[in-house]
Amino acid sequence: MMFINKLSHIIKLCLIALSFIFIGNAQAEAFKFVALGDMPYSQPADFLRFERLIKVINSKKNAFSIFVGDTKSGSTPCSNEHVHKMTSYFNSFKSPLIYSIGDNEWTDCHRILAGAYNPLERLEHIRTLQFNSSNSFGRSKLKLQRQADVMPIFRTYVENSLWTRDNFLFVNLHIPGSNNNLGRDEESNKEYALRNEANLAWINYAFDLAKEKAYAGIIFAFQADIFYSDETANGSNSGYRETVSTFRDRSENLTIPILLIHGDSHKLKIDNPLLSSKKKTLENVYRLEVMGADLVQAVEVQVNSKESSPFSFRPILIPLNVLGIENKK
Numbered sequence: 001m002m003f004i005n006k007l008s009h010i011i012k013l014c015l016i017a018l019s020f021i022f023i024g025n026a027q028a029e030a031f032k033f034v035a036l037g038d039m040p041y042s043q044p045a046d047f048l049r050f051e052r053l054i055k056v057i058n059s060k061k062n063a064f065s066i067f068v069g070d071t072k073s074g075s076t077p078c079s080n081e082h083v084h085k086m087t088s089y090f091n092s093f094k095s096p097l098i099y100s101i102g103d104n105e106w107t108d109c110h111r112i113l114a115g116a117y118n119p120l121e122r123l124e125h126i127r128t129l130q131f132n133s134s135n136s137f138g139r140s141k142l143k144l145q146r147q148a149d150v151m152p153i154f155r156t157y158v159e160n161s162l163w164t165r166d167n168f169l170f171v172n173l174h175i176p177g178s179n180n181n182l183g184r185d186e187e188s189n190k191e192y193a194l195r196n197e198a199n200l201a202w203i204n205y206a207f208d209l210a211k212e213k214a215y216a217g218i219i220f221a222f223q224a225d226i227f228y229s230d231e232t233a234n235g236s237n238s239g240y241r242e243t244v245s246t247f248r249d250r251s252e253n254l255t256i257p258i259l260l261i262h263g264d265s266h267k268l269k270i271d272n273p274l275l276s277s278k279k280k281t282l283e284n285v286y287r288l289e290v291m292g293a294d295l296v297q298a299v300e301v302q303v304n305s306k307e308s309s310p311f312s313f314r315p316i317l318i319p320l321n322v323l324g325i326e327n328k329k
Helices: 002-028 045-058 080-090 119-130 186-213 230-234 241-253
Strands: 031-036 065-067 097-099 161-165 168-172 217-221 258-262 269-271 285-289 298-303 311-316
Touching: 031 045, 045 080, 045 311, 080 119, 097 168, 119 186, 161 186, 168 186, 186 217, 186 241, 230 241, 241 258, 285 311
Parallel strands: 031 065, 065 097, 168 217, 217 258, 258 285
Antiparallel strands: 031 298, 161 168, 269 285, 298 311
């Protein structure tokens, strides 16, 4: 009997040890998420293409999706109906979806074809309807940490948020195209200055947090192509100059892998976009520009903390979504 009891105890210890091994392996496993944006542009024609893409994304095992802004073109109406429709689309994603606001949703809404709206009124409507809680979109919700809750001085910016996954920090920022809303008129310049201050504070907070918590890397998501040209990134009238310099300075001093995800220019691009203060490539900073507009596709990103270069990319290409393919059938 004593031998049986000892054997039983040994078996229990072995099972406990194995459970810790399996838990450890699970925590160390790579995970995947999807990045997409700048769609559906041509409406209503692109609604079907967007629905196909959502269906394919929902069939995969991804931790979440990140939508980097522009839910329509800049020459289609910025209506309440469109905001509600996109909210419904975002909530049809099976896994959580995090949304960065683009310029076509508000800064460009003063255009006649967009409905001649007041851009600030449109932005307020989006914040009230789509960012009224700290939860993500999607059928499965992700609890986000919002800048508005962490930094009361920036309580307006409910769209800026962060979350973590397997020792990686994810940061959502409201940096839209159209020069970050700088330069159109006095009202837009004032809005830009206040939001830019909030964005810079949120970027710095993320780097400080990553250093304090010893995170393996940081992933930032926003809409604008802040690297479109040297004038865009560094020009005296650029609405992105301080953002680019902050990313550069902080990435140069905290040499963990950094991934910047954006849309805006509609072409799939993966590169090292930043130069150091000594004009050398910052090899720890990667950029993923997602496809969009006519290209209603997405990118699956794998993150593996075991790799020194932890990010890998695979386009999600749907043959039926290739422009003009339906007309050839």
